[in-house]
Amino acid sequence: MGQSPDLAALVGEWLRGITRSGFVPGVRARARAALQELLEEIVAALRAEPFDPAAGRRIGAELVDLRMSSPPVIGMTVRLLAERLPSFVDGDPARVPALLETLVIGFVTAQRDAAVSAAEQMNRSEKIHWRRVQTDLQQRLQDALLHDPATGLPNEQHLRRHLATRTGRVGLCLLGIDRYAELADALGADNVTKLLTAVAHRLAGDHFLARVGGDQFALIADVTGADDMIKLADQCRRALQAPLPLDGHALRIDVTAGIVDARAVDDHWLRDARLALAWARHDRRDHAVFETGRADTDRRRHRLAADMPAALDAGEFLAYYQPLYRLTDRAIIGVEALARWQRPGDRPVLGPPDFITLAEHTGLIRPLGRFLLDQACRQGAQWRQAGHDLLISVNLSPLQLGEPTLAADVADILHRTGLPAGNLQLEITGSVALNGGNETLQKLTDLGVRLAVDDFGTGWSNLATLSRLPVATVKLAAEFIADAASTEVLRHTIGLCHALGVTVTGEGIETGDQERLLRALDCDHGQGFHFGRPASADVITERLRVDRDW
Structure with missing residues (x-):
């Protein structure tokens, strides 16, 4: 087992502590080598599967063989290892005290066995003294196992x-x-x-x-x-x-x-x-x-995070599509691609709130984003070949937008899938667009890709900045549209966007009244459950084919 720098530091600290406790190491290099070997045995025992705390008995006996057997030495050893060993071992923190308990038992047993041969030659007072020493040693060891060495508090x-x-x-x-x-x-x-x-x-x-x-x-x-x-x-x-x-x-x-x-x-x-x-x-x-409920949710999230890499390799992620409508005549002008996780068996399909944040935290959002973008562009090219010239709108994570190779990746995907750049719209949040992504945004628009600011009206509503960004579309947030008191604000927002040459899409439209209001306010496009829920590519293809009522 190779000796890590941290392990080497602990060996040195252990030897210094033993020396301060009264042990004279003789040849110091030999003492250090012996302690290194013991420490490697201890760490190996703690990491072993299955864990067997009885390994500590042998290690305790070896300390006695090394003549490191005074109460101060073993007390210092137990305190030091109890504090420092948990950082070397992942998993169950109870392993360290369990192993140290058996180490103490092995130490005491070895001491007792070593004294048996000399016990018959002790006089009565020597025997009484020996029993007192043994009792004192056991008490010190017990205290060391149960107390924090820095503060003296219970551990x-x-x-x-x-x-x-x-x-x-x-x-x-x-x-x-x-x-x-x-x-x-x-x-x-x-x-x-x-x-x-x-x-x-x-x-x-x-x-x-x-x-x-x-x-x-x-x-x-x-x-x-x-x-x-x-x-x-x-x-x-x-x-x-x-x-x-x-x-x-x-x-x-x-x-x-x-x-x-x-x-x-x-x-x-x-x-x-x-x-x-x-x-x-x-x-x-x-x-x-x-709270038990929140803990259960956390555990579920951790399990999902652990399952995600294999799920991506297995192709369990896919795009669902929600139609985008021109409000003046209710014609479908495009679809928004929305990520779904279709797990095997009869488990429910998961939507973005269940896994997108996890993907961002784990770094998986980059390969997941590329996979979904490729899938959406490939599907858009197939629809175009079938005579449906649709705008394919795909969300970009802030982490994706921060990738220096994003524009090159998008160009490669468009080339491989055959989707014209003008048929791709990438949705970004306004706050991200304002925080250092302008160069990347310009590279994307130079490719011919359209850019849309998503969730407008929820935290980022500075219309004046639109003139400085290469944005083609603003998507009004569902909360903005659902607020009955915001009619004049909506009118003002839509008017200013049009003055800047930016089209406007209303998101989350759930009622006919909302559709009629946005049409009256001259909003360009709309999407939401009122028109249709996100569906698989096959469902969208069939509905486009038979031209059902949308």
Whole structure:
């Protein structure tokens, strides 16, 4: 097993700690090599599948064979490894304390076995002294396993044991120090320990308090409801906002809270609290209370994100098409391509809200966007060959618009599919268009592609900027059209767009009244459930063929 830089640093830290604890290493290089080998065994045991904590027995016995067997040495070893090993192992965090427990058992057993041969030669007082040493060693080791080395507080394993003893209605408040990584980098290791100790002192009270991670402190209290834990979190926040004197500076610490309550205590409480803490930070709130429904939604999203790469390779994504109508005569002038995920079996087809954001977060939006653009252009070329000269409108993600090769990719797709550039319309959000994408937009229009600003009226409504953008169409947002009080604003918007030579499409038209209003306001095009829902290419092809009522 190769030695990573982090592992090498931990070996050095371990040897320095052992030396400070009173062990004389003799030839230092040999001691370092022996500890490196032991540490590699420990990490391998933690990563093994299936995990077997009994491997720690052998490692504990090897420490005794190396004469690293004094109580201070083993105590320091357990504290150091309990704090540092979780960063080397993905997966179940309970593996580290489980392995260290067996390591301690192996260590104590090896010591006892080594003493058996000499026990008969001890006098009574020596035997009493030996038993006291053994008892003291076991107590020190137990304390090291259950307490955080930096603050002396109970650690995560201790917290789990404590929760198992609680009855009645109990609340857990997990506090995370905001911008902890920045603080740690700025303060240095020694000052971070002082900071954590000061935070622990400020948080101490009648409740059970533990440190369960780099920046995380857990509080357990009897409650009557989530409001009690919210109040406790507010009290802790106020306590930490008072300046903390540290190395000549006065620091103010902000914390965010994840809260769990109102259920029987189980093994998942700490996991749930961490999830609630992540929600609070994502939502930029002081706290969040765990909700089963939101957790289920998150888990579903994570499963979908994990399934997406294979689904793209398997061709499970496809385009559905929603017709675009000319309002003056209700003629179909084009379609908007909308992404769908058609999973195998009898599972429901998923729409963009279910997976587009996930694709953006995972980086999959780029290959997915190219795949869907290719599919839509290919279908548009087939319809054109069949005598239906339609405008094919496709949405672009902000991440796609940021790709320097976007224009070249679009040109390649148009060439391979045979769709004329004038038949392709790319839809972008206005805010993205204004934030540095003008050069790419110009390259696209130089190809002959039309550009449309999507969802106009929801957050970006600066018509004056249209004159500076190579935009051919503005698509009015459904919310804008549904607002009965916006008639004059719509009239003004449509008029200014026409003055700039920009056509206007109304989105999300759901009623005949909305269609009639937009026609009266001289809106050019419309789409929405009032005309037709998105459908597969085959359905659109059939309806175009028989010219049904649209």
